Amino acid sequence: MRFIVCIKQVPDTTNVKIDKRTGRLMREGIPSIINPEDKNALEAALRLKEEFSGEVIVISMGPPQADEALREAIAMGADRAILLTDRAFAGADTMATAYSLGSAIKKIGKYSLVLCGRQAIDGDTAQVGPQLAEFLSIPQITYVSDLNIEENKVVAIQELEDKRVKWEANLPALLTVISEANKPRYPSAYGIISAYREKEVETWEKKDLDVDEKRIGLDGSPTSVKRIFSPEPKGKGEIIKEEPKKSAEILFNRLRAKNIL
Amino acid sequence: MAIYINRELCTGCELCVEICPFNGVKLDDEGIAVLLDACNECGACVDECPVEAISIEVIKEGVFDIGQYSGVWTFAEQRDGKLTRVARQLVGKARQLADVLGVRVESILLGHNIAELTQELIHCGADNVYLINNPLLENYQTDLYTKAIYDLTMEKKPEIFIFGATHMGRDLAPRLAQRIKTGLTADCTELTIDETERHLLQTRPAFGGNIMATITCKNHRPQMATVRPGVFREPEKDLSREGNVINIKPNVLESDILSHLVQFLKLEKKLVKLEEAEVIVSGGRGLKGPENFTLIQELADLLGGEVGASRATVDAGWISKDHQVGQTGKTVSPKLYIACGISGAIQHRAGMQTSEIIVAINKDPDAPIFKIADFGIVGDLFKVVPELISILKTKKAEEMVV
Numbered sequence: 151m152r153f154i155v156c157i158k159q160v161p162d163t164t165n166v167k168i169d170k171r172t173g174r175l176m177r178e179g180i181p182s183i184i185n186p187e188d189k190n191a192l193e194a195a196l197r198l199k200e201e202f203s204g205e206v207i208v209i210s211m212g213p214p215q216a217d218e219a220l221r222e223a224i225a226m227g228a229d230r231a232i233l234l235t236d237r238a239f240a241g242a243d244t245m246a247t248a249y250s251l252g253s254a255i256k257k258i259g260k261y262s263l264v265l266c267g268r269q270a271i272d273g274d275t276a277q278v279g280p281q282l283a284e285f286l287s288i289p290q291i292t293y294v295s296d297l298n299i300e301e302n303k304v305v306a307i308q309e310l311e312d313k314r315v316k317w318e319a320n321l322p323a324l325l326t327v328i329s330e331a332n333k334p335r336y337p338s339a340y341g342i343i344s345a346y347r348e349k350e351v352e353t354w355e356k357k358d359l360d361v362d363e364k365r366i367g368l369d370g371s372p373t374s375v376k377r378i379f380s381p382e383p384k385g386k387g388e389i390i391k392e393e394p395k396k397s398a399e400i401l402f403n404r405l406r407a408k409n410i411l
Numbered sequence: 412m413a414i415y416i417n418r419e420l421c422t423g424c425e426l427c428v429e430i431c432p433f434n435g436v437k438l439d440d441e442g443i444a445v446l447l448d449a450c451n452e453c454g455a456c457v458d459e460c461p462v463e464a465i466s467i468e469v470i471k472e473g474v475f476d477i478g479q480y481s482g483v484w485t486f487a488e489q490r491d492g493k494l495t496r497v498a499r500q501l502v503g504k505a506r507q508l509a510d511v512l513g514v515r516v517e518s519i520l521l522g523h524n525i526a527e528l529t530q531e532l533i534h535c536g537a538d539n540v541y542l543i544n545n546p547l548l549e550n551y552q553t554d555l556y557t558k559a560i561y562d563l564t565m566e567k568k569p570e571i572f573i574f575g576a577t578h579m580g581r582d583l584a585p586r587l588a589q590r591i592k593t594g595l596t597a598d599c600t601e602l603t604i605d606e607t608e609r610h611l612l613q614t615r616p617a618f619g620g621n622i623m624a625t626i627t628c629k630n631h632r633p634q635m636a637t638v639r640p641g642v643f644r645e646p647e648k649d650l651s652r653e654g655n656v657i658n659i660k661p662n663v664l665e666s667d668i669l670s671h672l673v674q675f676l677k678l679e680k681k682l683v684k685l686e687e688a689e690v691i692v693s694g695g696r697g698l699k700g701p702e703n704f705t706l707i708q709e710l711a712d713l714l715g716g717e718v719g720a721s722r723a724t725v726d727a728g729w730i731s732k733d734h735q736v737g738q739t740g741k742t743v744s745p746k747l748y749i750a751c752g753i754s755g756a757i758q759h760r761a762g763m764q765t766s767e768i769i770v771a772i773n774k775d776p777d778a779p780i781f782k783i784a785d786f787g788i789v790g791d792l793f794k795v796v797p798e799l800i801s802i803l804k805t806k807k808a809e810e811m812v813v
Contacts, residue, residue, distance in 0.1 A: 215449075245595070281585045284586045293582075372593055374627060376454070377625040387769075387783075388785070390788045402799065
């Protein structure tokens with residue numbers, strides 16, 4: 151069986167700091183990582199491969215430096231890694247991204263499952279997975295915490311806000327995986343050697359894919375960014391620095407005055 | 412490449428370098444801005460440049476005849492025969508947008524035997540409700556909901572279509588947008604109309620709330636967006652309001668189903684409904700250990716609220732993940748949010764900064780949480796919280812007597 155995992159290289163936003171003076175994002179020296187839930191998707195694929203044998207292919211669209219994320223995926227155990235990189239892909243919104251990734255997946259050929267992380271921590275949209283499933287005309291199961299393959303079908307548990315739902319779909323299918331699904335493994339020593347000495351990341355450019363120029367990159371994106379700005383700071387609040395009892399009383403009275411209590 | 416820098420005009424002021432979210436531009440040896448591979452062509456620098464040295468060229472196919480599209484639609488999400496709060500919040504926002512545009516608000520309601528919900532949508536501000544009633548639609552199913560709504564959208568052509576960013580909304584809206592081949596913006600915190608162009612301005616946080624981006628979908632219709640629950644206020648219901656219910660017979664068949672629902676599973680524990688709570692009391696690392704969440708629970712119980720938690724306490728295993736507020740947890744917007752012993756890293760603030768009133772209790776006067784707090788108590792939570800509990804108990808007892 152062939153398992154395809156879509157990963158994204160993202161800035162580690164948990165380490166992002168704000169410049170106190172300008173209120174702007176400080177991007178210097180922020181490490182790039184594999185998007186956390188994409189690692190859960192990769193781990194799920196690696197476990198399926200261990201059980202059913204086959205091949206795990208990781209695919210990413212991004213600038214040339216995303217090569218690093220794909221090598222990390224090889225070190226974790228992926229058999230093949232493909233980087234879609236071309237200036238023509240830049241500026242893609244989620245629809246153009248799904249189209250480009252989907253075109254690459256069609257080029258790979260037959261597959262059993264496409265696995266994605268639920269959402270990326272830089273954009274938090276959770277859109278590429280379902281959009282990719284629609285483009286490939288395959289079933290989707292989102293918010294997956296557990297999955298298995300039984301008789302050429304995927305069976306998965308979906309976590310909703312107030313329910314857990316068991317779904318079943320014919321292969322091939324696309325699943326988006328949440329962090330509760332598993333604990334991603336660390337790269338093995340052998341894996342790291344293999345990632346940097348033995349295996350290569352394949353690079354695919356626009357000319358390598360059968361794509362319509364009008365559907366990729368900025369031109370293929372119905373949405374565009376009009377403006378980017380720093381969030382407005384909230385007006386100054388009141389600081390209460392009294393003895394505990396007094397502080398609690400002041401707070402109670404303030405909340406009462408605002409009809410909150 | 413669609414971004415151009417005019418070297419003659421560039422003054423090397425570096426404003427573009429500062430605004431760029433992707434580290435995609437720098438000054439070259441001559442002190443002139445140049446684009447790097449990391450440039451994502453987002454266009455942020457175009458507006459920022461004070462001398463108009465940067466321009467963006469967008470070539471789009473004019474496939475949509477925008478003038479044909481009219482009206483603001485909301486997806487009326489129901490679960491087990493009840494409308495979700497966000498379904499009502501969406502109608503309230505849609506009403507504001509539609510009034511600016513001078514068009515109708517129409518809600519799309521799918522399910523089985525749910526006709527009574529149509530009046531609730533009308534009372535919230537809908538002019539028309541499209542009721543798609545079918546036994547196959549009783550429970551949400553991606554393929555059938557997508558098909559039924561797709562058919563109706565292509566027939567009626569709304570200009571705006573908004574969804575709650577619930578798990579259901581985030582499963583459905585992208586699949587639908589891809590089928591229609593239109594744009595979709597996730598998790599908007601603000602929706603307004605550009606009155607000259609009649610475009611929907613969709614503002615959303617990115618990079619964990621560190622920056623805000625306003626997104627437009629100029630040449631495609633409908634302009635689709637999801638909105639996180641709790642971001643918009645629920646409208647006051649007007650019980651005298653009248654509207655039309657339009658019954659739609661969907662063209663859905665059992666054979667359209669790709670993902671099959673096998674069964675609903677029992678949840679092992681009581682659900683934490685943070686997104687629906689009006690009061691949330693949250694604990695952070697300042698609690699020092701899992702046992703002290705009982706203090707937070709007691710305060711939350713007295714206020715009729717839920718218990719939230721910072722990521723640090725969840726990672727430490729003090730409390731389960733469903734309590735986590737923040738970027739990787741839940742986004743909440745209660746009337747009252749009390750943060751106890753939470754320093755307020757941006758990831759946490761991203762998940763609660765739209766709360767109506769924020770109270771912070773922390774020993775460290777420099778904790779970032781105080782910057783967004785309406786009321787900040789600098790003090791030991793182990794002393795302040797018990798005092799607050801005692802006041803609340805006393806007042807409660809007094810009011811019972813009255």
